[in-house]
Amino acid sequence: MSPHYLSPTLRQRVAETFGHRCVYCHTAQRIIGPLLEIDHILPQSQGGSSAEENLALACPVCNSHKSALVEAVDPESGAIVPLFNPRTQVWAEHFVWLEAGAMIAGVTICGRATVVALHMNDADVVAARRLWIAVGWHPPMEDR
Numbered sequence: 299m300s301p302h303y304l305s306p307t308l309r310q311r312v313a314e315t316f317g318h319r320c321v322y323c324h325t326a327q328r329i330i331g332p333l334l335e336i337d338h339i340l341p342q343s344q345g346g347s348s349a350e351e352n353l354a355l356a357c358p359v360c361n362s363h364k365s366a367l368v369e370a371v372d373p374e375s376g377a378i379v380p381l382f383n384p385r386t387q388v389w390a391e392h393f394v395w396l397e398a399g400a401m402i403a404g405v406t407i408c409g410r411a412t413v414v415a416l417h418m419n420d421a422d423v424v425a426a427r428r429l430w431i432a433v434g435w436h437p438p439m440e441d442r
Contacts, residue, residue: 304336304348312336313347320357321349321384321395322364323402323418330426332358341366353383359423363416370415372407382412390441399437399439400427 310333313334318327320334327334335428340346343366356364359433369380382392391407393402404410413419 304353308350308353308387309336311350312356314353316384317353317438317440320360321354322356322382322416323358323423324389324438324441325357326435326438329430330357330414331349334358335361337361338362339385340368344368352383352412359420360416360418362384367415370411372411374410375407375416377407379407379411381415382408395437399441400424 302353313327318334319325321337325334334355334357335359337354337360338348339352339354342348346352364381369378372378372379382389387408390405392406393413394405395401396403401424402413404413417423427436
């Protein structure tokens, strides 16, 4: 068995822990085509394990941009800061929705750096969010 293997049971627990939505952009599994992915908060390439407390759920866009990143540059201060950690930090303390849920803004140094590093306001993603908003699927009820 591969050292990167995660059991279906563990994957399900992680999905349930995070409400079946991306921990970064809060996109729900039910409204996107591709399946949400398991993200290693501390990447395996940097010594992170596949223990449940190091795992999160991420959409393919956020996860592909996060890749092996653990920190990024805050666009306002220029400081290099840790990315948002969904296991230890609260989303609403670092991010807010703008334009009725189409755009995400970071309200802390960590939030701003994460928004930029993960391309959370990519034009195609924002266009999709606008469609989801129009039919009442977005933003998530917990964020309204």
